[in-house]
Amino acid sequence: MIPINKELTNSVILKAQSSPRRRMNHNFHTDLNDTFQRMLNCLEPETYCRPHKHENPSKREVFIILSGTALVVQFDNEGKITESIVLNNSNGQFGVEIPPATWHTIIALESGTVVFECKDGPYSPANDKDFASWAPAEGDPESLNYTRRLLENIGL
Numbered sequence: 001m002i003p004i005n006k007e008l009t010n011s012v013i014l015k016a017q018s019s020p021r022r023r024m025n026h027n028f029h030t031d032l033n034d035t036f037q038r039m040l041n042c043l044e045p046e047t048y049c050r051p052h053k054h055e056n057p058s059k060r061e062v063f064i065i066l067s068g069t070a071l072v073v074q075f076d077n078e079g080k081i082t083e084s085i086v087l088n089n090s091n092g093q094f095g096v097e098i099p100p101a102t103w104h105t106i107i108a109l110e111s112g113t114v115v116f117e118c119k120d121g122p123y124s125p126a127n128d129k130d131f132a133s134w135a136p137a138e139g140d141p142e143s144l145n146y147t148r149r150l151l152e153n154i155g156l
Contacts, residue, residue: 009114012042022047033122041117043108048143051105051132058100059120068113072096075103079134
């Protein structure tokens with residue numbers, strides 16, 4: 001049995017807060033070839049997850065909120081927002097499943113945001129994500145402005 005508890009989430013939150021990327025995963029799968037990838041994904045508001053989709057091979061992705069607040073955004077092929085959901089235990093929105101080959105991103109809205117993430121495997125860095133050409137790359141100074149505009153467009 002592998003417990004998912006406050007002690008574990010707090011330790012991964014601390015790692016995310018000290019990480020230059022402002023996020024940190026804690027994997028439960030022990031092999032990248034596992035067909036069911038499970039992890040904690042701890043995100044701080046200053047992190048940027050470039051919009052992407054999982055295609056070739058197509059994969060589903062699930063986010064279940066454990067602490068904090070996260071915004072999950074879905075896009076069409078041109079980068080227009082098609083759907084969004086704020087995940088937070090107090091608002092009753094506990095999770096979301098992203099269909100295969102669907103553009104999406106996740107944004108932490110408060111410090112200490114932790115989601116339990118599940119994704120079809122196996123994981124291969126070479127083909128895990130197709131990044132959106134219409135969104136700034138990670139590390140691009142424009143990425144935080146892009147995130148701010150997304151939040152404004154959604155009314156947050």
